[in-house]
Amino acid sequence: MANDINNRLERIRKRRSGTDRLYLLAEDARREILAKSIVEESWEKRAAKTKPYTRYALAAMQEVSPDYTRISIETAERVGRQLDTKLTTAGFSVEFRLQGSVPLNVHIRGVSDVDLLNIDTSFLTYSVAGQRSRGGLYTSSVKNSISVLSDLRRESEKILKIAFPVAKVDISGGKAITLSGASLARPVDVVPAHWHDTIDYQASGQEHDRGVTILNKKVPESIKNLPFLHIKHIDDQCKATLGGLRKAIRLCKNVKADNEEEGVAIALPSFDICATMYHANPIGLIGGYANELAILAETQRHLDHLACNHEHAKTLKVPDDSRTIFDTPSKLEGLNRLSREMDNLLRDVAKEQNLLLAVNATPPLADCRVAISSGYVS
Numbered sequence: 001m002a003n004d005i006n007n008r009l010e011r012i013r014k015r016r017s018g019t020d021r022l023y024l025l026a027e028d029a030r031r032e033i034l035a036k037s038i039v040e041e042s043w044e045k046r047a048a049k050t051k052p053y054t055r056y057a058l059a060a061m062q063e064v065s066p067d068y069t070r071i072s073i074e075t076a077e078r079v080g081r082q083l084d085t086k087l088t089t090a091g092f093s094v095e096f097r098l099q100g101s102v103p104l105n106v107h108i109r110g111v112s113d114v115d116l117l118n119i120d121t122s123f124l125t126y127s128v129a130g131q132r133s134r135g136g137l138y139t140s141s142v143k144n145s146i147s148v149l150s151d152l153r154r155e156s157e158k159i160l161k162i163a164f165p166v167a168k169v170d171i172s173g174g175k176a177i178t179l180s181g182a183s184l185a186r187p188v189d190v191v192p193a194h195w196h197d198t199i200d201y202q203a204s205g206q207e208h209d210r211g212v213t214i215l216n217k218k219v220p221e222s223i224k225n226l227p228f229l230h231i232k233h234i235d236d237q238c239k240a241t242l243g244g245l246r247k248a249i250r251l252c253k254n255v256k257a258d259n260e261e262e263g264v265a266i267a268l269p270s271f272d273i274c275a276t277m278y279h280a281n282p283i284g285l286i287g288g289y290a291n292e293l294a295i296l297a298e299t300q301r302h303l304d305h306l307a308c309n310h311e312h313a314k315t316l317k318v319p320d321d322s323r324t325i326f327d328t329p330s331k332l333e334g335l336n337r338l339s340r341e342m343d344n345l346l347r348d349v350a351k352e353q354n355l356l357l358a359v360n361a362t363p364p365l366a367d368c369r370v371a372i373s374s375g376y377v378s
Helices: 005-017 019-024 027-037 052-061 066-089 145-163 199-204 227-240 244-261 270-278 282-289 293-308 329-353 365-373
Strands: 094-099 114-126 168-170 177-180 188-197 211-216 221-225
Touching: 005 019, 005 027, 005 052, 005 244, 019 027, 052 244, 052 293, 052 329, 066 094, 066 114, 066 145, 066 188, 094 227, 114 145, 114 211, 145 168, 145 177, 145 188, 145 211, 145 221, 227 244, 227 270, 244 270, 244 282, 244 293, 244 329, 270 293, 270 329, 282 293, 293 329, 293 365, 329 365
Parallel strands: 114 188
Antiparallel strands: 094 114, 168 177, 177 188, 188 211, 211 221
């Protein structure tokens, strides 16, 4: 890793503690974050200070403090309550769900944006091939997605500006209204949406099979998503790997974040990082239950395999099966860059763990994987 590892360790501490985003918070929240940031985390005690690359790899895998995550969710729920009351008064019927990295627990920041779906329940779309549709259980509407979501977006913007007059309410985004500062302990992205009943949902009745439609007001256009199916598949695979998948995802996201803070872009969004690691060898990730460095070994092996086999990489689909992961040349380049960074990290950690490898400037990657997977962290 070309950059100073000590700088990366300091950045990861700031990301995890939230001190990297104090500018988004009001004074009370800043004081709370600063007070918590002086407490040493468990990962800082697990590897010798003479092994900074090992410490970094371990830190990059860990979940953000559950207390920080709880505050993020509570802040989103608070915004939801304000919208619920005032939208109902204005004649809307709404409900709320969380989507994205926070409910999936793969976020890497103590002060993390929370995605709050603001769902208009008075209108929905559905697949005409589904069994409920074929059974005549839906009624048609003269409304359309863009008009319904545009109305919800305009009213929500107005309500949020009044409900949080001191906060920054950014309405410039195409898909989300972003709130931060003032009395809000965390930034919240409010995403207007309505339900879309897929073929699978009409058969199962399970919410994870249900889709949502959101608005990009800049076009304008409506966009169908399956956020709950994505969460379920990642969660199921994480359980199957005894927690290894989430750790691999966080590892990749932290490496990406450090590269970007050093001025090197990795054009692979968080959603696609999750999808990429979803296809890793579960046996390799399970090894991390006893020795977390085995997760680094499997992450490096998987990314290296895909970077060296673009044709295979281009066949992989996101967990909800809605599209391929690497659907643009820039994403393949992002894969290559992330893979190279993971190669470097693997070698540096292996040198700290194995003296025989330390004498070689570029030890073989296969030897490095064996070295860090074969024992406990030292």
